[in-house]
């Protein structure tokens with residue numbers, strides 16, 4: 001088997017007296033869609049924050065594409081190709097859709113300050129590519145017609161799609177989505193499911209998902225990791241997780 005895209009072991013995060021994440025392990029293979037589920041407050045977002053450098057984990061190892069990255073700051077993790085969305089929409093609301101996608105690419109552009117000041121051919125080429133990439137992803141998420149409107153003029157479901165486009169313009173290898181279906185209606189959730197599948201099938205993207213919508217999780221995931229009160233509870237295929245008595249008791253039994 002090839003090297004996993006992401007391998008996490010013993011991940012632990014303590015906030016003072018609270019052990020929010022306690023020895024979580026997970027493996028994500030290339031081009032898999034992996035979901036992390038668990039009751040409210042289980043520690044899922046804290047795991048995301050540790051993986052993406054927003055928190056420095058108390059303990060544990062995070063190996064991304066063969067390289068240990070635990071403790072690296074967020075911008076360095078992002079540059080390595082691990083990009084995330086947040087539980088609550090975080091866009092530059094006054095900026096247009098296009099501007100949002102250009103800003104996102106800025107730190108990934110292969111140009112120097114001097115190249116920008118003098119507008120060298122290399123800089124102009126990078127700018128053109130950034131524009132083309134933005135237009136491409138706006139079209140993929142069905143928002144091209146709104147390219148010059150401010151982000152806050154979009155409906156909520158459209159803002160969610162714009163966030164995914166904003167991740168995709170940075171050309172990530174691992175896309176991490178924190179509750180992408182929250183607040184979506186069933187039709188929008190179906191569109192989201194189709195989009196995530198397309199990202200994997202047509203663009204070779206690996207996806208790690210936190211999601212409470214069990215119908216979506218069970219239908220889209222190759223593998224599911226369950227955590228409960230910060231601790232790993234179970235993991236396996238959707239069928240294995242669905243029939244696991246511990247999971248039913250701790251999580252599915254709640255709904």
Ligand SMILES: Nc1ncnc2c1ncn2[C@@H]1O[C@H](COP(=O)(O)OP(=O)(O)OP(=O)(O)O)[C@@H](O)[C@H]1O
Pocket residue numbers: 015018020038039040041042043044045046047
């Ligand atoms: N910065 C922080 N400081 C202190 N406690 C925190 C911090 N971030 C999270 N926690 C606590 O860690 C625990 C896990 O929270 P987390 O948000 O990771 O859970 P979650 O599984 O994502 O929950 P939900 O599904 O409701 O979003 C909670 O008890 C939360 O209050």
